[in-house]
Amino acid sequence: MAPVPDPNSVGGGAKRDEATTKVPSKDSKKKDDKKEEDLSEEDLQLKQNLELYVERVQDPNPELQKAALESMRQEIRDSTSSMTSVPKPLKFLRPHYGVLKEFHVKMAESDLKKMLADILSVLALTMSAEGERESLNYRLTGSEGDIGSWGHEYVRNLAGEIAEEYTMRQGEESSIEDLMDLVQQIVSFHMKHNAETEAVDLLMDVEDLDLLLEHVDSTNFRRTCNYLTSAAKYLPGPDDMLVLDIAYMIYIKFAEYPNALQIALFLDNMQYVKQVFTSCTDLLKKKQFCYMIARHGITFVLEQEMVANEQDREALQDIVNNTKLSEGYLTLARDIEVMEAKTPEDIYKAHLLDGRVSSGASVDSARQNLSATFVNAFVNAGFGQDKLMTVPSDSTSGSAGNWLFKNKEHGKTSAAASLGMIQLWDVNTGLAQLDKYFHSSDNPVIAGALLGVGIVNCGIKDDCEPAFALLADYIDNEDSSVRIGAIMGLGIAYAGSKNDQIRSRLSPILNDAKAPLDVIAFAALSLGMIYVGSCNEEVAQSIIFALMDRSEAELGEALTRFLPLGLGLLYLGKQESVEATAEVSKTFNEKIRKYCDMTLLSCAYAGTGNVLKVQDLLAQCGEHLEKGDIHQGPAVIGLAMVAISEELGLDMEIRSLERVLQYGEPNIRRAVPLALGLLCISNPKVTVMDTLSRLSHDTDSEVAMAAIISLGLIGAGTNNARIAGMLRNLSSYYYKDANLLFCVRIAQGFVHMGKGLLTLNPFHSERLLLSPTALAGIVTLLHACLDMRSIILGKYHYVLYFLVLAMQPRMMLTVDENLKPISVPVRVGQAVDVVGQAGRPKTITGFQTHSTPVLLAAGERAELATEKYIPLSPILEGFIILKENPDYREE
16 A cells, blocks of 8 residues: 555645646545545545635635635634644645635735735745745735734744845845834734743844833733843844843833843943932832942942932942941851851861871971962951961960061062951951051061052942052052052052042053053053953053053063053953054054953953954964964953853853863963863862863973962862862872962962852852953953963962952842841752743752851852742842831731
């Protein structure tokens, strides 16, 4: 028996029928008989009815035509409401598609012709050839009836054809009005039927997102905006900004202010931030906004129209200025019971290793003491007490002064500054404790105290500007180490503040012929930090002139790399705005030209996920050049800076860095571990951990050092046991090599940073917002690590303190309406991406219930486990104000 033709496929019979309209040939008759044997009675009845309708439609009598069309329409509508397989009427009408098409052409203009066009439009869904857009063309000539009645699949197909047609008409510059009417109908259909994502896609294709504002309502605006914000990451500029603008307007329209504020911060649009404040009337909500702004780390001054009452305004400004951060952090520490100070030995855990290390470690070398200083500073950061620096001076174990003097000259700078790190965010206590070092006769100690003042004030703003008052007098000191301490201190304390007073003091240094290179380099860097992402022309000019004035010999120096970096930071994340400066940089001396170019490009597109820039940078990494070229290092770090913005790009980047490792030149291989460290900062992914572990035993010691520092970065503040174990083993492996051992110690300090309460991740608010100052601090450290020997292992090890810009408590702390901490149960689990999913899916998975305050690891999200309170921000991170739920009833 011949195989039975599958009724679902467009069988040979159907095709042949079209060719020989009306006169079916004999073998198609046979096939049809076979087909009909397989059909059930109902289907047979339906098939005969439809064939009858097709004949009647061609009848000269309009009454019969109309009846036939209406019956046909009814059959099709009934079957297309849900689409699982090809609906039967469409299947049986296939052989007649050609007939009906020809007849449609012959018909006179009338309502009947329009009705037939509607039916043909639906038939074209399964019949028309690729790219013909028949369904759309018949729709446009048909009646203006309700689209939705033909079912979802039909509407979806139309939307696809409209997008193609639109692109074609744009090319020909012909009118698109008729298309737009159809778009209106489709969008309103989609928005009513929970298909917001498809509505948004269609509007993006026809470049008219403003239509959304008319169609969103209180039931679907959240899902719509959710989709818009996550789609923005994958759109080319300037489309991404337009999409976010629309999301912002929708949030404002539905008074969803916290989300609107997030988008305003993402767009870096201060007008929008002000609008959020002026539109919202609830003072408590405004306090929550202030916490969000403080966490983002921008300098923001509240004005009269934003908060009318003066006392309220001062209270809110205090929150924006981050004055509450230290209090909240210590509340968290007490709750988790980690207040007790830790010594570097507690971190090294040397007793877990074999005997050979301890013999070598007893030597009281300056290098080991220096590493202990840093470990102590990072581990006890912000706790206000430790066992080395803050010991009361009368105790028998020796005074704090003693530890300071166990360090050699420039080591004292880092030791004195570490006091600032231990008192982090607690300005009053910190300044009081640092005061004693200002009276020292030892220049490195004064330099350290100045840097310590900057560190204590990091991220904390104050109207009386204590940092500027203390540091300004030392900017022009005759001793260059003191000058660097003051300049770097200002850069850290005022990062992101765009403070013109400081600019007027630091700019002259850049073009001062007598100033030493290191002072100029740090001045450029500090200006870059203070004006991060501001595209400030004047600062850019000063740094450009400083670069042009450098002699051949100076351009070969390690610190010169801070000049292009300072320039790049001005354009951090600002995309096209960098182009004019990038043109100027092409005129520099060829030693620094390429380096400058790569740094500018990578900073300008940092956090944008721009695929084209990733390709440009990869092309640079693929070249095999002479020994002396240093510009490939920043290109590799740039790859990580650009790709860090979203998970997909991040995973792709990790894979492509594997290739770069295999085929790259030595100077590229040295930068790869650093790039991996940035991609997974404070997020110890196992695959990356293994790669770095392999590289930490590399034959090239520069690669090994970079890998060890990066192991510290990916584990920063996580107390990750596996990384801690790797570093312990490395400390015994490298116990004879002072340089590598120093790196291992620093990495151990990073992993246990803040006893596991801190994170270095520059992203917050569920990976949406990128804090520019935090990224600036991390990138500066990475650029310094490109030449580890001369900067970090040389006398500029205090560059490590730039990381303080990125250090933030990874906490969620709930406070009541009077901003006093309260404990409520919360669920903490892995965040799930629910964009575009149907219904109300769970946003976290594998959760545990804790009571606040709680720690959030990378990729975790919290939600309240009680109905008693309502959080004032949808994103539970940092400080969250809870207000009592008026509808709550005790069980």
